[in-house]
Amino acid sequence: MEQKINLDDRFSRFRDTWSPKIVGTLNDYDLKVAKVEGEFVWHAHDETDELLLVHKGRLVIQLEGRDDIVLEPGELFVVPRGVRHCPVADSPTEILLLEPAGTLNTGDATAGGTIGESI
Amino acid sequence: MEQKINLDDRFSRFRDTWSPKIVGTLNDYDLKVAKVEGEFVWHAHDETDELLLVHKGRLVIQLEGRDDIVLEPGELFVVPRGVRHCPVADSPTEILLLEPAGTLNTGDATAGGTIGESI
Numbered sequence: 226m227e228q229k230i231n232l233d234d235r236f237s238r239f240r241d242t243w244s245p246k247i248v249g250t251l252n253d254y255d256l257k258v259a260k261v262e263g264e265f266v267w268h269a270h271d272e273t274d275e276l277l278l279v280h281k282g283r284l285v286i287q288l289e290g291r292d293d294i295v296l297e298p299g300e301l302f303v304v305p306r307g308v309r310h311c312p313v314a315d316s317p318t319e320i321l322l323l324e325p326a327g328t329l330n331t332g333d334a335t336a337g338g339t340i341g342e343s344i
Numbered sequence: 345m346e347q348k349i350n351l352d353d354r355f356s357r358f359r360d361t362w363s364p365k366i367v368g369t370l371n372d373y374d375l376k377v378a379k380v381e382g383e384f385v386w387h388a389h390d391e392t393d394e395l396l397l398v399h400k401g402r403l404v405i406q407l408e409g410r411d412d413i414v415l416e417p418g419e420l421f422v423v424p425r426g427v428r429h430c431p432v433a434d435s436p437t438e439i440l441l442l443e444p445a446g447t448l449n450t451g452d453a454t455a456g457g458t459i460g461e462s463i
Contacts, residue, residue, distance in 0.1 A: 231418065
């Protein structure tokens, strides 16, 4: 039976960074949480937009050919499909992601990515 | 060009309750915000799940045939498709919603619903 999702509780269940965890589903979309710190890899998702919401901390989304987006708690951004981007966080940051199930966190980058495990 | 969405800023742009406003899109989904207070109408969405996240306040989601879900800030719930539900808030509450574009807030209820205007 479906239960509510408390974000603080879900973030307390893991420590690793840049490894999204699935906490729920919305139709064929996965709702994920991730801890991030430092710089990720440049990548794009050619088939889908990606929603990023900051829960705690501060996330800078570097975007190819345009100004960075800086997100603080209570702020979100939808990275349009096909737009190359590279998230970076100067301090431990917690984010919520929403994207179609099966979306690799590394998009088109060649490094091994993950679609996330459920927690 | 896409911009970040600051939830407090978006909630400051309107006062009416039970009237979701579109603040962004994710593929063919609309991201909406709504102010709620009091009780809404019982309804179901037969074609889609519906994600509800509380930004401020406290939302009780009454569900047909099962226990209520009580959401506080930082908590969310996905109402499964087809499940009759009726949200209620005892005090002014701000929520974030995600559902496919064109979803009526009243679902299958006969009262006039809205798909939301953009703010």
